[in-house]
Amino acid sequence: MSPKIFRRRLDIRNGRIDLSHGSGGRAMTQLIADIFHDALDNEWLRKGNDQAAFEVSGGRMVLSTDGYVISPLFFPGGDIGSLAVHGTINDVAMAGARPLYLSASFIIEEGFALAHLKRIADSMGAAARAAGVLVIAGDTKVVERGKADGVFISTTGIGIVPLGLELSAEKARPGDRVILSGTIGDHGVAVMSKRQNLTFETAIVSDSAPLHGLVAAVVDACGPALRVMRDPTRGGLAATLNELAQQSRVGFRIDEEALPVKPEVAAACELLGLDPLYVANEGKLVAVVAADAANAVLAAMRADPLGSEAAIIGEVVADDQRLVQATTAFGGGRIVDWLSGEQLPRIC
Amino acid sequence: MKYVDEYRDGRLARSLAAAIARAVDPSADYHFMEFCGGHTHAISRYGLEDVLPTNVRMIHGPGCPVCVLPVGRLDAALRLAGRPEVTLCTYGDLMRVPASHGMTLLRAKAAGADIRIVYSTLDAVRIAEAEPDREVVFFAIGFETTAPPTALAIRLAAAKRLTNFAVFCNHVLTPPAIQNILESPDVRALGRVRVDGFIGPAHVSTVIGTEPYAFFAEEFEKPVVVAGFEPLDVMQAILMLIAQVNEGRHEVENQYVRAVRRDGNSKAKADVAEIFELRKSFEWRGLGVVPYSGLRLKEAYAAYDAERRFGIAYVPAADNPACECGAILRGVKKPTECKLFGTACTPDTPMGSCMVSAEGACAAHWTYGRFRDRQRRAP
Numbered sequence: 062m063s064p065k066i067f068r069r070r071l072d073i074r075n076g077r078i079d080l081s082h083g084s085g086g087r088a089m090t091q092l093i094a095d096i097f098h099d100a101l102d103n104e105w106l107r108k109g110n111d112q113a114a115f116e117v118s119g120g121r122m123v124l125s126t127d128g129y130v131i132s133p134l135f136f137p138g139g140d141i142g143s144l145a146v147h148g149t150i151n152d153v154a155m156a157g158a159r160p161l162y163l164s165a166s167f168i169i170e171e172g173f174a175l176a177h178l179k180r181i182a183d184s185m186g187a188a189a190r191a192a193g194v195l196v197i198a199g200d201t202k203v204v205e206r207g208k209a210d211g212v213f214i215s216t217t218g219i220g221i222v223p224l225g226l227e228l229s230a231e232k233a234r235p236g237d238r239v240i241l242s243g244t245i246g247d248h249g250v251a252v253m254s255k256r257q258n259l260t261f262e263t264a265i266v267s268d269s270a271p272l273h274g275l276v277a278a279v280v281d282a283c284g285p286a287l288r289v290m291r292d293p294t295r296g297g298l299a300a301t302l303n304e305l306a307q308q309s310r311v312g313f314r315i316d317e318e319a320l321p322v323k324p325e326v327a328a329a330c331e332l333l334g335l336d337p338l339y340v341a342n343e344g345k346l347v348a349v350v351a352a353d354a355a356n357a358v359l360a361a362m363r364a365d366p367l368g369s370e371a372a373i374i375g376e377v378v379a380d381d382q383r384l385v386q387a388t389t390a391f392g393g394g395r396i397v398d399w400l401s402g403e404q405l406p407r408i409c
Numbered sequence: 410m411k412y413v414d415e416y417r418d419g420r421l422a423r424s425l426a427a428a429i430a431r432a433v434d435p436s437a438d439y440h441f442m443e444f445c446g447g448h449t450h451a452i453s454r455y456g457l458e459d460v461l462p463t464n465v466r467m468i469h470g471p472g473c474p475v476c477v478l479p480v481g482r483l484d485a486a487l488r489l490a491g492r493p494e495v496t497l498c499t500y501g502d503l504m505r506v507p508a509s510h511g512m513t514l515l516r517a518k519a520a521g522a523d524i525r526i527v528y529s530t531l532d533a534v535r536i537a538e539a540e541p542d543r544e545v546v547f548f549a550i551g552f553e554t555t556a557p558p559t560a561l562a563i564r565l566a567a568a569k570r571l572t573n574f575a576v577f578c579n580h581v582l583t584p585p586a587i588q589n590i591l592e593s594p595d596v597r598a599l600g601r602v603r604v605d606g607f608i609g610p611a612h613v614s615t616v617i618g619t620e621p622y623a624f625f626a627e628e629f630e631k632p633v634v635v636a637g638f639e640p641l642d643v644m645q646a647i648l649m650l651i652a653q654v655n656e657g658r659h660e661v662e663n664q665y666v667r668a669v670r671r672d673g674n675s676k677a678k679a680d681v682a683e684i685f686e687l688r689k690s691f692e693w694r695g696l697g698v699v700p701y702s703g704l705r706l707k708e709a710y711a712a713y714d715a716e717r718r719f720g721i722a723y724v725p726a727a728d729n730p731a732c733e734c735g736a737i738l739r740g741v742k743k744p745t746e747c748k749l750f751g752t753a754c755t756p757d758t759p760m761g762s763c764m765v766s767a768e769g770a771c772a773a774h775w776t777y778g779r780f781r782d783r784q785r786r787a788p
């Protein structure tokens with residue numbers, strides 16, 4: 062809560078960000094106290110230092126950072142605040158890590174409604190609490206109208222990986238199985254459905270969710286047979302598999318019929334001329350595991366609510382051209398290439 | 410998904426493939442051209458090459474609106490977009506098509522031109538309404554399928570008395586292009602391209618019907634089967650073409666009966682006829698200048714014609730000399746016979762239009778089918 066030095070409370074209902082909120086003066090301190098500390102409250106933020114000092118237990122540390130520029134800021138199933146928490150938690154978790162702390166940096170456009178900022182900060186706080194991760198450091202900047210689009214958020218996350226677990230993108234080997242934790246394309250289609258000029262009626266919500274619980278279940282089930290995990294965000298599953306193919310110097314062969322896609326997502330993609338393989342996800346992971354561990358990992362994923370529709374979608378093959386290929390429902394073959402150009406800007 | 414999944418059913422595909430395998434005369438070759446990029450895409454996307462007998466060869470035709478737009482028209486669009494008062498509205502697939510001097514709409518936008526991607530002609534009208542200080546120009550391309558929505562936008566703009574909306578019209582017609590291919594020296598005199606039959610357009614035929622193809626079937630003795638864009642549609646059309654060839658018939662048949670009637674869509678045709686008239690000639694990439702193959706706005710709608718309003722004169726421009734898009738669009742060459750294919754020219758760095766659109770023969774082969782090239786090279 063604001064100390065008494067603030068003569069007047071922030072008018073959150075009608076107020077707007079002005080340049081003084083980024084000036085380092087009293088208005089900025091009040092903004093941080095009334096909106097961010099209120100939403101994200103914890104012992105580090107309360108201390109008000111320029112940094113957060115904390116102790117860590119043994120293991121290897123993981124660090125990841127990500128910027129969020131999504132448009133629109135609020136979408137079915139989430140908003141930029143919850144997304145900025147989930148996205149960075151997931152990047153940390155894909156190393157097999159337990160995420161501990163986040164920092165958050167806000168770049169806010171002059172004129173942005175305080176009510177929206179509060180809604181975003183509250184959503185961030187709720188997402189972080191639900192995930193058991195604390196936002197312990199932050200920064201706020203204000204730029205002139207027209208120099209940003211509402212608000213941009215950067216979050217950085219750190220976590221700890223148990224000793225002995227070293228997942229990495231160069232570890233996929235021919236014969237390994239590829240397991241996907243659930244349906245693809247939900248996030249991209251949900252965001253698209255609210256875009257200006259593209260609004261369409263759909264019940265699809267973003268799959269934005271923190272995956273570290275699911276990751277822990279996979280790590281427990283698989284142990285050293287786990288090669289690599291990645292969350293297929295921008296560019297979709299196609300981009301993720303192509304990245305892994307390059308980094309591991311292998312190819313992938315996936316079975317198109319095994320890919321879980323919600324009928325509503327398939328229908329929206331059909332309408333918009335998109336392939337769900339290229340549409341973004343924010344609550345899915347793909348795991349490459351040794352063949353003999355595949356069934357155990359699949360069972361562990363399916364036992365978790367975030368992995369209930371998990372499926373083995375293909376395998377790693379030897380291929381010096383590092384192609385991702387799919388077997389179509391027709392029994393023919395095709396390449397699943399990188400996305401070229403931009404399918405949809407500002408999806409996360 | 411109803412009305413979609415049933416046309417992509419793998420089990421049905423296998424039984425159709427078996428029927429095709431039984432129908433072909435093993436001592437004969439069958440060369441069919443699918444006119445439309447939509448069919449080209451379906452063939453590549455579903456790997457149909459793998460399930461067709463080796464003596465059935467599909468030749469990709471020029472029915473890709475982005476592919477056939479000549480460089481000169483793109484240059485003109487860039488000149489329009491370069492005017493400070495103009496907001497150029499375009500479908501997204503034109504953004505990366507190379508124009509002269511390595512320029513694209515995407516690069517022009519990055520350099521400050523006001524170019525906006527729209528999903529519908531009506532979005533462009535909305536922008537004109539919302540921003541009366543801007544001269545909003547819609548970059549209209551496409552065949553008979555996209556001409557009616559452009560006509561609708563012009564009628565709407567007229568009804569709203571908008572004075573800041575215009576159309577840069579590049580609409581083209583399918584029948585003159587088919588005739589141009591059939592009459593080309595490659596097909597007629599030189600025999601470089603053998604076409605035993607056509608898979609006729611899907612969406613275009615919903616508008617113009619099947620009747621316009623009767624002339625080709627009769628005059629050039631080529632069977633035409635109008636087919637939908639789903640993979641099972643294409644396979645069934647191939648089976649129907651094989652039957653016609655085997656029986657020595659050359660008729661227009663309609664596989665796409667769920668959407669196409671003999672006379673097409675009279676409302677859409679009337680809308681187009683009200684707004685547009687034939688140009689005496691229009692240049693196509695690949696085919697060259699084709700008489701009476703393009704549309705322009707009638708005099709009564711001249712106020713909505715960007716070419717008249719901004720004095721845009723057509724200046725033909727040469728393709729990149731190493732690019733084989735022209736020969737590929739005529740069916741004379743395959744994408745892999747172009748020196749640039751997969752080296753200098755990929756979907757990320759397209760040199761020619763056929764590598765840009767998902768319907769282009771080069772993009773379709775690169776994106777979905779290039780693994781076969783290596784298999785062929787291998788012993």
